[in-house]
Amino acid sequence: xxxxxxxxxxxxxxxxxxxxxxxxxxxxxxxxxxxxxxxxxxxxxxxxxxxxxxxxxxxxxxxxxxxxxxxxxxxxxxxxxxxxxxxxxxxxxxxxxxxxxxxxxxxxxxxxxxxxxxxxxxxxxxxxxxxxxxxxxxxxxxxxxxxxxxxxxxxxxxxxxxxxxxxxxxxxxxxxxxxxxxxx
Numbered sequence: 001x002x003x004x005x006x007x008x009x010x011x012x013x014x015x016x017x018x019x020x021x022x023x024x025x026x027x028x029x030x031x032x033x034x035x036x037x038x039x040x041x042x043x044x045x046x047x048x049x050x051x052x053x054x055x056x057x058x059x060x061x062x063x064x065x066x067x068x069x070x071x072x073x074x075x076x077x078x079x080x081x082x083x084x085x086x087x088x089x090x091x092x093x094x095x096x097x098x099x100x101x102x103x104x105x106x107x108x109x110x111x112x113x114x115x116x117x118x119x120x121x122x123x124x125x126x127x128x129x130x131x132x133x134x135x136x137x138x139x140x141x142x143x144x145x146x147x148x149x150x151x152x153x154x155x156x157x158x159x160x161x162x163x164x165x166x167x168x169x170x171x172x173x174x175x176x177x178x179x180x181x182x183x184x
Contacts, residue, residue, distance in 0.1 A: 004070055011060055024053050027071070031078055038082045048085060052078045126176050127169075133157075134169040141166055 004026065010019035031052065036045035055077055063073050127135050136155065140146040148166070152159040 005065070008060060008063065008070065011057065020057055024057075027074060028053070031074065034075065034078060035082060039085065044085075048081055049078075052081050055081065126173050130169055130172070134165050137162055137166050138169050138173075 004023070007019040007023040007026075010016040011023065028049070032045055032049045035049050035052070036042060039045050039048065052074075056074055059077075063070065067073075068076070127138055130138075133155065137151055140151050140154075141148070146154075148159050148162050152162045155162065
């Protein structure tokens with residue numbers, strides 16, 4: 001009987017922790033590499049790999065070596081978990097945040113233009129027409145130089161929400177500014 005089979009048998013019978021650790025160790029590096037190649041993010045790949053191994057251990061009783069090798073079964077679990085991630089709200093939100101970050105340079109150029117101009121008071125007047133949370137984010141970022149992560153903690157909101165509100169508000173200010181005839 002192969003080492004892998006012995007480990008699986010011990011895990012199934014007694015939930016043996018040492019056997020589980022050894023089985024995970026046998027596949028961890030390769031599986032992490034596989035997941036990393038799919039998601040292109042080291043930290044996310046580590047999280048997903050951990051979830052894959054947890055799922056593997058929880059469902060090891062359903063593994064049938066007559067249908068597939070253990071490796072194939074494990075990589076099927078991994079493939080499904082990666083697909084689930086790409087369908088998840090977390091991924092969809094991250095995708096939206098990246099799209100906003102693409103607009104980051106334009107917004108920062110506009111922001112620099114605002115502070116070079118002598119019409120900061122007009123911008124502050126425009127800002128007062130927005131929701132309080134939007135005002136707080138823009139003031140924190142522009143006037144106090146706070147980072148998005150710090151604003152998120154302070155306001156008890158996800159960082160992606162802070163970024164979305166910031167860039168949306170800056171864009172709306174820019175549009176109002178241009179309507180007022182202040183674009184160069």
